[in-house]
Amino acid sequence: MTLITAGCTMPTFAPEGADEPARPGGAVSSVGSPAQWTPCPDVPEGLVGRAASGMTYECASVAVPQDWAAPNSGETYEIELLRIRSKKQKNRIGSLLLNPGGPGASGIDTAVYLSFGQAQGGLPTEVTDRFDIVGFDPRGVGRSSPVKCISDKDQDASxxxxxxxxxxTDFNEVAALNKRIAENCAKRYGPRLPTFSTEQAARDLDALRSAVGDPKLTYLGYSYGTLLGATYAQLFPQNVRALVLDGAVDPTENYVQGSEAQAKGFERAFTNFTEWCSQTPAKCPIAPDARGAVTDALAKAEASPVRGADGRDATPGWIFLGLISSLYTESGWASLAAAIDDLQGGDASGVFALADQYADRKPDGSYTNLFDANLAVNCADTDDAPSVEEIRRLQSEWRTKYPLFGATLAVGMLPCSFWTGKRDPYPTGPATGAPPILVVGTTGDPATPYENTADLAKMLGVGQVLTWEGEGHTAYPSTPCIRQAVDGYLIDLELPQEGLRCPAR
Structure with a gap:
């Protein structure tokens, strides 16, 4: 399964026992018509058990063409939106549309989590007092005509x-599994597969801008959401008010280059984790040799995996998934150390908790459609997937260059090599005519390496870099320095000082 997901800054959600989240309900608007909002307090209640104090929640749906190249075909997808409004709102500027990345993560869920305020990792009141916060699930994701073509059994196997x-023999077995997954998606969606591309979703985003009544778009995109925002800026530069692109994807990299950049980024983040273990052994039970402990756990699991409480074996694949999950935030480092320490003692629960959080696997063994959508979007966007033979060669080369992550990130490219759907790659040029766009990068980001930040800003031609010298995936609203810089841009359209670097704490 491809690991180029990079954007799950918040957990995603589906009701227990359901294949997909339920539509929030309400009337469906057509393109060009105002959104018809309906109160939906059940959405935050279903996610976290309550609504945020002082906030109202309303839902709407907009029908968009399945293929923007044939807008009058009559075939549509329904894009679901959630609008969150502070009861203390004044001097309203407009709407702030959110995308948490993935591709495949739910913007509706993310908007709910961010509505709980700065003290709980949410948006500052300076922003929620001036904007409606609008989360949306892009086409194919969550509640918006979701893609679902990978069985729970195949997800577990992958x-x-x-x-x-x-x-x-082992490589061919993994390749066959990925081929079966790709073929199942082709059987279910066939000619619709290219309609899940990023460019199609960017055209949806302009329809949503119109539906919420904004003459120009104000947007916060994390990780893959930076690619969606950058594509929007190229297609609709005249409709941009302010874009914050946090955790930059570099659209100019080809598929192989992007995968290698992630291997390098995760290797660097893991090294930072091992150094933290050495420096704070009281917090890291696998110190002083954390790298040795992890590699030893992987080797032992290949020969004799620990059995989990639900009957799953903690194979190297599940351990590796837990490792990836824990590196997305610095706060995950302690969980990783504890999980590996527990695994050495015969307890796999910590490893499975980390892995399931990343995979969006529910306690009953079912999955949301996060990775179905991730696969559909990534492969629709990719017209330069390497051959199976090239992947096999890169697996060997990258194993030497990036000992823990290289081979796995090479193998992770297999699904798109078997993808039979037509491709619809996104544009990779300047956003000529757009106002300045703020591109935020984190020096210790494993999933969207810091080097991407300047590359994306340069490609757009109107990008300005803001740096956070921290760890983990994405920066806003982590520290006062980052918050003040981003808030000033969103609210007053004032760019931070050029070259500003915010300290980790």
Missing amino acids: FGADPDPASS
């Missing part, structure tokens, strides 16, 4: 598979 199948 995540549990050997992350670095060295022998030809």
